[in-house]
Amino acid sequence: MSHVKSIEEQVLATSKQWIETFNKGDAKGCSEGYIVDAVMDARPVGQFVGRESILAFWQQFIQSTGAADLIYKDINIEVLDENNAVLSANWQMNVGRGYISKELWQRQENDQWLLVEDDFTVVEQF
Numbered sequence: 491m492s493h494v495k496s497i498e499e500q501v502l503a504t505s506k507q508w509i510e511t512f513n514k515g516d517a518k519g520c521s522e523g524y525i526v527d528a529v530m531d532a533r534p535v536g537q538f539v540g541r542e543s544i545l546a547f548w549q550q551f552i553q554s555t556g557a558a559d560l561i562y563k564d565i566n567i568e569v570l571d572e573n574n575a576v577l578s579a580n581w582q583m584n585v586g587r588g589y590i591s592k593e594l595w596q597r598q599e600n601d602q603w604l605l606v607e608d609d610f611t612v613v614e615q616f
Contacts, residue, residue: 498567501575501595504603505562512560517552521545523605525596530608544608559584573597574606586615 504523511519521544524530530538530547538547551557562579569575577593594607 493572494569497569497572497575500597501567501577501603502565504595505565505577505593508605509560509562512548512552513558515552515558517545517548520548524608525598525604525606528605528607530605531610533609533611535612555585557583557585562590581610584616586612588613 508520508523511523521541524541524544526541527539528541528544530544532538532547535547538544560581560583562581565577565579567575567577573596575595577595578590580589581587588611590608590610592607592609593605595603596606597603
């Protein structure tokens with residue numbers, strides 16, 4: 491198996507775990523998928539800097555909307571190097587749909603993959 495394929499599979503597996511956590515309504519678990527000083531652009535809502543700010547966003551969003559049933563479609567993973575990869579995709583859930591321009595996943599020293607940047611857009615709310 492190629493090195494690139496292995497990284498793609500690791501990032502995809504980590505992304506799927508994050509989606510499962512989201513679908514359980516676990517905002518804290520979602521926020522733990524980001525590095526401490528991550529940047530999340532949730533368009534058109536705003537930019538959230540740092541894990542605490544991102545946690546507050548996900549808690550409010552999940553609680554106020556009942557968001558669940560998140561799925562990613564048309565997933566593309568671009569491996570930048572052995573420790574960085576960018577995921578882009580279309581997404582859909584029970585309360586809306588949109589697209590992810592950039593999820594920058596970075597391998598940490600403990601081999602865990604975490605989000606450094608998250609840039610997504612809400613196209614339609616249901």
